[in-house]
Amino acid sequence: MNRTELKKLLEEVSQGKIEIDTALAALEDFSFKDLGYAKIDNQREIRTGYPEIIFCSGKSIEQVKGIIAYMNKRDSNVIATRATDEMYREIKQFIPGIVYHPEARIMSITKKEIPKPESYISVITAGTSDLPVAEEAAVTAELLGNRIERVYDAGVAGIHRLVDNIGVIRDSRVVIVIAGMEGALASIVGGLINKPIIAVPTSIGYGANFGGISALLAMLTSCSAGVSVVNIDNGFGAGFNASLINNL
Amino acid sequence: MNRTELKKLLEEVSQGKIEIDTALAALEDFSFKDLGYAKIDNQREIRTGYPEIIFCSGKSIEQVKGIIAYMNKRDSNVIATRATDEMYREIKQFIPGIVYHPEARIMSITKKEIPKPESYISVITAGTSDLPVAEEAAVTAELLGNRIERVYDAGVAGIHRLVDNIGVIRDSRVVIVIAGMEGALASIVGGLINKPIIAVPTSIGYGANFGGISALLAMLTSCSAGVSVVNIDNGFGAGFNASLINNL
Amino acid sequence: MNRTELKKLLEEVSQGKIEIDTALAALEDFSFKDLGYAKIDNQREIRTGYPEIIFCSGKSIEQVKGIIAYMNKRDSNVIATRATDEMYREIKQFIPGIVYHPEARIMSITKKEIPKPESYISVITAGTSDLPVAEEAAVTAELLGNRIERVYDAGVAGIHRLVDNIGVIRDSRVVIVIAGMEGALASIVGGLINKPIIAVPTSIGYGANFGGISALLAMLTSCSAGVSVVNIDNGFGAGFNASLINNL
Amino acid sequence: MNRTELKKLLEEVSQGKIEIDTALAALEDFSFKDLGYAKIDNQREIRTGYPEIIFCSGKSIEQVKGIIAYMNKRDSNVIATRATDEMYREIKQFIPGIVYHPEARIMSITKKEIPKPESYISVITAGTSDLPVAEEAAVTAELLGNRIERVYDAGVAGIHRLVDNIGVIRDSRVVIVIAGMEGALASIVGGLINKPIIAVPTSIGYGANFGGISALLAMLTSCSAGVSVVNIDNGFGAGFNASLINNL
Amino acid sequence: MNRTELKKLLEEVSQGKIEIDTALAALEDFSFKDLGYAKIDNQREIRTGYPEIIFCSGKSIEQVKGIIAYMNKRDSNVIATRATDEMYREIKQFIPGIVYHPEARIMSITKKEIPKPESYISVITAGTSDLPVAEEAAVTAELLGNRIERVYDAGVAGIHRLVDNIGVIRDSRVVIVIAGMEGALASIVGGLINKPIIAVPTSIGYGANFGGISALLAMLTSCSAGVSVVNIDNGFGAGFNASLINNL
Amino acid sequence: MNRTELKKLLEEVSQGKIEIDTALAALEDFSFKDLGYAKIDNQREIRTGYPEIIFCSGKSIEQVKGIIAYMNKRDSNVIATRATDEMYREIKQFIPGIVYHPEARIMSITKKEIPKPESYISVITAGTSDLPVAEEAAVTAELLGNRIERVYDAGVAGIHRLVDNIGVIRDSRVVIVIAGMEGALASIVGGLINKPIIAVPTSIGYGANFGGISALLAMLTSCSAGVSVVNIDNGFGAGFNASLINNL
Amino acid sequence: MNRTELKKLLEEVSQGKIEIDTALAALEDFSFKDLGYAKIDNQREIRTGYPEIIFCSGKSIEQVKGIIAYMNKRDSNVIATRATDEMYREIKQFIPGIVYHPEARIMSITKKEIPKPESYISVITAGTSDLPVAEEAAVTAELLGNRIERVYDAGVAGIHRLVDNIGVIRDSRVVIVIAGMEGALASIVGGLINKPIIAVPTSIGYGANFGGISALLAMLTSCSAGVSVVNIDNGFGAGFNASLINNL
């Protein structure tokens, strides 16, 4: 709401054209539920298009349960990432409808199906060890309303595994490339297609991988122009971004 | 071209249904012009949607001139980034139609106008010092066929400067956020809109900025989910990515 | 004691105006109790305003018990940070009056109440996972004689949660801002108020967070001028600093 | 302005108790002057207590001149840090009243004297080479309305130089400690006084100093509790913080 | 296959000189077996001279078992590195012929003996703690068809232990030098012989070793010219490289 | 010379079978010319197969001239790397036969031709900007007696430029791959051939390239097994290593 | 043995003045016992003044036992650092005379007392948590034949604890200063005495301590000139160095 709009609103309130409650609703941009240890952002769906998504890591089981219980009452779809098996077993006793995706480490409650666009997202990994991150990306995007094509273990040491799937990749609307070690796969894919690529460096590797730094720096300095990067092992962020683009 | 398609092509050649030259053209996926010091990628437009874009940094004026001269003959549009004023003055003597965008450090030759979609890209900066990177992003995207809205110097130290422009930002198809120092602007914008955000850390700052590392790490670890990141000071990459998304 | 004062003291001793013991007391600036493994700083309260505070991490339970037992005899208030639950259970068998604040990981003995100024300190966190650090800060400051207002989980991904509390924050005398990941909250608060802000980066996050480096660098390079920073996860230091300022 | 206050304001507008323009003024929290390359934050003085301070580094002389010219018309005091001698010589031709503090690299225009509290700020340096940073801190704080005591070249290699000045330091309201190399001075001062200390690491040193990292890390991990830290070489931030505290 | 060869092939297909299936075989460069979680690279032996070697770290036992079971059916020799004792015990129940080399952490199945050249590879370590990496290198090279000479614990603190073995080292075709801590052994050996040296930094050490960085940087900056380097603790890579060179 | 040989030599001296001078020559393993500022290693050719090669960087022109003048008298071939144009112009006045290779920054004197093996070394670069490093590698190897095939500007953004040259690369005895930015080219080539690859990261790039770290880490963590790495921009080391291997 | 001496020795052998066995002994500089996994350096005592000292970390109990058993037969004193309690309990069953110093993590066998010089070494720590490193230094030096004065927990937060012990420190021949966190103690002591100081950074601390980096960098950049530094937590190295100096 800019200054002009604000003045207009006030004039209309002054002239009785608008009810106070209507104006109030228009003005109270910001609202949330305070649980003490957490302030649940009720307006995020209006503001950014999706309800708040819970990042479980660093929260106690009690805290996660409390947040999900509150959101469950409000008829929101719920997505909780980095959930442990132990969290799930505890929480499903109270919220039986909750679903656990073990490889993706995601818990979800789906109250209303989200319509999916025709176009799809490809999720490509360099190796077998990148699967947990890939599944976090794929399941996140599926829960946010997207079709997914998975192309796993197609790294550059045997590049024909990629080339044989180039058709399905080229026909995606947006591509997620997930790789550890030297992260070269993002550059290769970037040189072969004309779609936006979201690259996820993983912490797969050892020694000079330094917990994912080698892949992170490689992806940031990629000589292929269509590549942007999210945090190391951040499958969720990649899936969320790809969903934003696929739903434009 | 996958295995099935390949077999079919060969059968058609064998049966005389397709001329050898046609098949040859279909098969010679890869072709380029070798200048000795550079192999110009003639197929990139077909493969990735845009002709090869020249990164001038680290190349001699003679090399840049040679590459542009060759591309100019082929009726391509030409974009050359990180071009110095000295390069431009030298090259325009031989290629008078070349244009220089000094703040963006870009040289361009436009032979055919690219049709622009209705939707636009917003380019936001945290401070005045981020302008060269912002202009590199904006001019790149304009040359690739996009409308741009510029919102400069809207950093978090005076956040109302951002809020007053939130309308134009929300209506973008994709948003580029450019910030140095602590790079917080990307997170703020990410919390307020539901469009994909491409964040560009800049090397603006000193001390613990470490040449852009503070902003880079902040953007990679942003608590706002819709943010992906390109290299420090990489305005070109941001503009290119945003154009890919805006033209989907 | 400067040179002039020293000369005067010596003259008064020489003239018999001052007893030797009085002079001795005035001169013996430095005194401590040596437990072998630790030298307890008895003069710190005189010198810096607070008795020595015990940092339990890296000390054995026996060592912590010995230090507390000695201090307990001297009628000092005792504060011991980074205390484990196991330490507490062992030590309370010998010192029943000791109190444990589990979320803050602090043990305390309060022999004399410290008068609290009217003004208060706000402790703000970006997320739920920052609570242990926040409680270390809040409890430290409370034990040192301060009123605290807690505003938890008000990070920039849902900035209205901050804005709704801006009144209580603006009326603080000093503000502690605690955030992991990209640490942007410190800059936002710094742009909205005119009080000193002590920022605490936390190690909450993963990947390019690098154990708190992303938040640390972001806070050090904040574009908001009123921000100073303490060590990663150093809730104690923030609480101590804020107490110093609130008691000026 | 929280929700209750907002509702009340709207009711008063509706009832005609408040003029629209008055309400508008109350609501238009955010306002600024847009120069294209910069948005000058006119409300910062109201919001944070001081007008916007110009950070000249990375801005062109033309840009700095434009910003100062605008602020000069509004009767604000002006402070511009990291100003070069060349900037000053150019700008004083148009704004003769401008003053340059060469060691501090600060330009200033003082239209209204700021009343100074009785209490003062001490600025201590470890060495002679730290003077530019110290002067940036001292002059910033003086321009913001503070008395300063300078204690320069009092590093730990000759600690009596510090001890001889401990009286004046102890009587400060807040202390700025500036040191490069191993930055030990902050810890020493912190062990001797009970006032808040703002530590500024400098890039003075070589080799394993790594542009100020050694002092920065040392100050962040100081075993003295009353120390908080600003960015490497950030004399301005230290002066600004100290002024905030001294004016509480 | 370059353009000329491609044209010739197509002409021969067109003229019926070559069967379609023959041409297809010639063209289908790329083929693999897709297990879902892994795409086994069946052509790698043709392309790079060795079948795909399994890197077990980060794969589940089930995944490793599945890959080995598939490869075992194809009569390939199998090498699986970074295998745990637990993996081996599980897998040998299904594939009894599998062999485990515990110090080298390698599992292998040898179906066809690889002929060994006369020349040999020396594997030298600086200390006793480097043995696991050394055995990974030595066993890898033995399985790939090479003779090995082991010279263990010959570090520079007692350089005569190296000098007494200099004869056997000089007569190698290629030398692997493995060292942690300061990694000086690679430079010493490099100054004494005229054979290619592959240096492996190890993570043996503590403190400023930083998980192998000290040895890695030392080997990369060696003043001896004949040294090239592989990743920290990468015994496999060193053995593979040495085998490539020894089999030229 | 091991202990047995030593005893035998001494016995032969004792028995008069060997002249003292002969024994002396056999024993004086170590000999050099001391110029004060440099000790020229006259035995290096015997010991490592090549005369000492001069690294000019960090040496004064006078020092380089002195070293070359001494070596020139001994009829050695001379190679001096990282030579500036200014050094060359100064030194050729005294040593007219000296040759300068400007792109490679190498000075050389060739007194005796080194016979070249039939096999050759390929030198591949990712981009045009990598040429100086590539020429340093190529010219070094040529001067040491090798045939070279140059494949420049064949990076992964247009991978067909590589594929079209794969024949000449596969037929090399050893391959040097030179790339900056994300350094992915080494992994790609490593996946396509079965020859030893020496990878040279270059400092070409900006931002998260960090002076070559991104390419260095990528090459060290390459998923292709046949890659070993030399220092950033170390064309000389790559050429020297490749020559060692090509001359086995 | 230089060239002249070598010639003389050979002449004397030739003339029968020296027995072959005598010459052999003089020449066989290098000798060791090869246990397969370790080459025990029997000449180290002659060469460097002390027998080889065993670094247990990274060695198996079997390997440590084998090395000690061999050395025990040769009547050497034995020192084994970084020994675990488990190692000791296992080995004392076979070598009952072995002694374990638990805080120092050192095992030792003393066959012959080493005469101690009158002068002594001071070992100073900043905190209680630095004790294990301090004891490693102190016990090492005691076993190598030195008197030790321990001054523990004398850090800069309460500097009078140091000042009260300055007499005993000043009278040392060499001083070891051990500190974690910001490591300032080394600089303070260096400013107060004129004896060589060996500084040991410890990994005590958290956050920006980064495993000892803050103390390491601080000690390396100390503004006190008489400070040299050993590796993080390297109590052994400090004790060994101090012993070398104390026994000059």
Add this chain to the structure above:
Amino acid sequence: MNRTELKKLLEEVSQGKIEIDTALAALEDFSFKDLGYAKIDNQREIRTGYPEIIFCSGKSIEQVKGIIAYMNKRDSNVIATRATDEMYREIKQFIPGIVYHPEARIMSITKKEIPKPESYISVITAGTSDLPVAEEAAVTAELLGNRIERVYDAGVAGIHRLVDNIGVIRDSRVVIVIAGMEGALASIVGGLINKPIIAVPTSIGYGANFGGISALLAMLTSCSAGVSVVNIDNGFGAGFNASLINNL
């Protein structure tokens, strides 16, 4: 002065046994000359054995001149390190007796000769490029009263250059080893002698040398026990330390 001594002094003052001025002198431990920009430490010679040594880097010529002029009046020997040629030319106009050592970048005034012990210090460098650092070490130690043996360019690529000088090195009282690149020379020398070694890493090298980090880390993690380390390029610190040890 400890407590007992202090009490005794006060009693004697009280009893008139000691004059007030005598007591004052005994008590005024700390004294210095304040030049405003510098506090010259007049007591350092008494306290640490040498007058204050001026570190010119980061000081203006005026400041250096002022400090030297003051010290020159007090009949002290003067040492000023990191002095530029320009500084020297300016200052010798006012202080003609000043001497400049250009390679060492040291200015000195010698008023009283310091008696030199019989024992000497060896200064060894790995390469020719390390000379400036070596000369800083050597000249510093000479000015502080020591004999020096220089062994330059004796690095591990031609280790016989070191071995031929091992006699003179072994007979030193203390050894300074100076090396850049991989810094292996310190470990080699440490394995051959039983004297304390002060290692100086230099910034000589490129790429993964990272301004001296490779040599610094290598020296800190040296497997030779008798090595301690000073800052990168810190020839002065090495010379000062060696002098302390040589004069014990």
